[in-house]
Amino acid sequence: MKRLVIFMVLLLGIVIGSNAFAFPKSVHGTITMEFDLSSHPANKEVKLWIPYPISSEYQTIKNITVEGDYTESGVYSDKKFQTPILYARWKPGTQSRKLTLRFDAERIEVVRRNFPANESCWNPADYKPWLLPTSLGPIDDPVRTLAKKITRGKTTVLAKAKAIYDWTCENMYRDPNVKGCGSGDVLKLLKCRGGKCTDIHSVFVALCRAAGVPAREIFGIRMGKKPVVDITKWQHCWAEFYLPGYGWVPVDPADVRKMMLKHNLTLKDPETKKWRRYFWGAWDPYRIKLAVGRDLRLNPPQTGLALNNFGYPYAEVNGNPLDWLSPETFKYKIIFRQK
Numbered sequence: 178m179k180r181l182v183i184f185m186v187l188l189l190g191i192v193i194g195s196n197a198f199a200f201p202k203s204v205h206g207t208i209t210m211e212f213d214l215s216s217h218p219a220n221k222e223v224k225l226w227i228p229y230p231i232s233s234e235y236q237t238i239k240n241i242t243v244e245g246d247y248t249e250s251g252v253y254s255d256k257k258f259q260t261p262i263l264y265a266r267w268k269p270g271t272q273s274r275k276l277t278l279r280f281d282a283e284r285i286e287v288v289r290r291n292f293p294a295n296e297s298c299w300n301p302a303d304y305k306p307w308l309l310p311t312s313l314g315p316i317d318d319p320v321r322t323l324a325k326k327i328t329r330g331k332t333t334v335l336a337k338a339k340a341i342y343d344w345t346c347e348n349m350y351r352d353p354n355v356k357g358c359g360s361g362d363v364l365k366l367l368k369c370r371g372g373k374c375t376d377i378h379s380v381f382v383a384l385c386r387a388a389g390v391p392a393r394e395i396f397g398i399r400m401g402k403k404p405v406v407d408i409t410k411w412q413h414c415w416a417e418f419y420l421p422g423y424g425w426v427p428v429d430p431a432d433v434r435k436m437m438l439k440h441n442l443t444l445k446d447p448e449t450k451k452w453r454r455y456f457w458g459a460w461d462p463y464r465i466k467l468a469v470g471r472d473l474r475l476n477p478p479q480t481g482l483a484l485n486n487f488g489y490p491y492a493e494v495n496g497n498p499l500d501w502l503s504p505e506t507f508k509y510k511i512i513f514r515q516k
Contacts, residue, residue, distance in 0.1 A: 258470030297422025
């Protein structure tokens with residue numbers, strides 16, 4: 178009997194350990210974004226652009242409501258990436274400037290690892306937007322030289338992407354002192370190697386593109402695991418690459434490094450290896466996609482420079498941008514409520 182008890186305890190430990198990173202198949206909740214730009218002088222024109230959620234293969238968005246005292250508003254998309262945008266404007270002379278965006282969201286866990294044995298023929302021209310450099314993500318030297326070194330001897334898209342994923346997990350690290358999600362300045366990051374999610378995935382994407390692998394960042398926000406969670410600063414960036422004959426493959430090396438930092442793990446720890454296996458070809462369901470693309474011109478167009486990315490709300494007062502990384506002064510709050 179004693180041996181049986183010991184065996185059952187060991188077996189239970191194995192089962193629990195094997196499910197240590199198991200996620201629910203889907204997550205449901207309501208996200209409420211509240212903006213209050215009333216503190217700015219009443220004689221100034223104020224414009225606000227918000228990443229606007231839409232349903233897609235992996236998420237369902239319903240019951241969208243927009244309320245506020247704006248002079249005008251509308252839902253548009255940028256011309257290059259077709260990223261949806263909620264736009265609002267308050268004319269000069271308006272004292273109160275408030276807007277609330279509320280929507281129900283359901284997101285599923287994404288697992289795509291049943292890769293084909295042979296890759297199909299494909300035309301890189303069909304995926305040109307996801308093979309081009311960006312202002313902070315060049316693909317010429319030194320990025321191209323490093324990409325060639327990482328993928329040396331690899332002849333398939335899948336093998337190249339996996340080599341770059343492994344290199345990113347092993348050579349980048351999460352720096353908690355970086356503001357927001359990071360800017361994704363690839364040349365600087367290849368020198369310091371530390372950053373947040375946009376930084377780490379910008380390196381992954383730039384290396385993929387330099388190696389001829391179509392890849393892109395996805396910008397969104399995490400959903401909470403408690404009944405009510407303030408997710409104002411829970412923006413997240415993840416990535417995917419295109420595998421010919423199969424489609425887009427999810428990856429998140431930044432969350433590998435985040436879990437390593439959170440749990441004080443090394444690359445050799447078994448938990449790290451589990452995270453690396455999971456986020457190669459998978460995303461957990463605690464995330465809502467909001468935008469794609471870099472160097473965006475919004476619609477209606479902003480006065481300021483092209484946006485590095487549209488992972489955060491953006492606003493201008495008389496054409497001068499507010500600091501979107503400072504919700505305390507920008508005055509916005511995002512709340513998640515479980516359903």
